Amino acid sequence: MIVRHLSDIEDTDADIKTENWRSKRIVLAKEKVGFSVHETTLYAGTVNDFWYANHIEAVFITEGDGEIEDKATGELLNNHDKHQVRPRTTMRTVCVFNPPVTGREVHDEHGVYPLVVEDDETPVAG
Numbered sequence: 843m844i845v846r847h848l849s850d851i852e853d854t855d856a857d858i859k860t861e862n863w864r865s866k867r868i869v870l871a872k873e874k875v876g877f878s879v880h881e882t883t884l885y886a887g888t889v890n891d892f893w894y895a896n897h898i899e900a901v902f903i904t905e906g907d908g909e910i911e912d913k914a915t916g917e918l919l920n921n922h923d924k925h926q927v928r929p930r931t932t933m934r935t936v937c938v939f940n941p942p943v944t945g946r947e948v949h950d951e952h953g954v955y956p957l958v959v960e961d962d963e964t965p966v967a968g
Contacts, residue, residue, distance in 0.1 A: 844869055848881060856945055862888040871942040871960050878942035884908070884929045892949070893924040896957040897939045906933035924953070 846868050851857050856867040862885055869879040884890060886906075891913070898921070908929035912919050919925055927933075947955040 844873060844875070858945075861885075862890050865937075867943070867945045869942070871944045873942075876940065876942065878939045878945075880937045880939070880943075882935045882937050884927060884933045884935070886929050886932045888929060890927040890929075890953075891924070892927065892953040893922070894939070895922050895952075895954045897941060897943070897955060898922070900938045902936045904934050904936060906931040908933050 848866055848868070851866045851868060856870070858865045858867065863882055865880045865882040867878065867880050869875060869877070871878060884906075906929060908927060908931070910919065910928075911926050913924040913926055941957070941959075943955060944958045944960060947958050949955060
């Protein structure tokens with residue numbers, strides 16, 4: 843079992859802050875559990891384009907509300923879909939990624955995280 847307190851993550855290199863969102867990386871690839879877990883807060887009134895071409899993400903919204911749209915079809919997301927999230931209020935979410943992120947990823951101009959692995963880890967096809 844891995845036990846973490848969000849206060850231990852705040853203002854460390856596992857606490858990623860942008861204009862539109864903040865992501866506290868709770869469990870990362872270095873823990874070698876096969877997934878990563880983040881608490882991500884998306885700020886009200888922002889427009890966020892994401893595309894996890896190399897990862898599958900599951901999201902549980904714990905607070906707030908907004909809209910999410912598959913940019914290709916306008917329907918619900920199902921796989922590695924390009925999508926846009928538009929929070930109406932500040933949204934707090936818990937996100938799980940497979941393969942796990944290392945914490946060193948940065949969204950590129952398309953909203954994609956590159957597939958980054960730990961030195962002793964083999965990439966897993968998504």
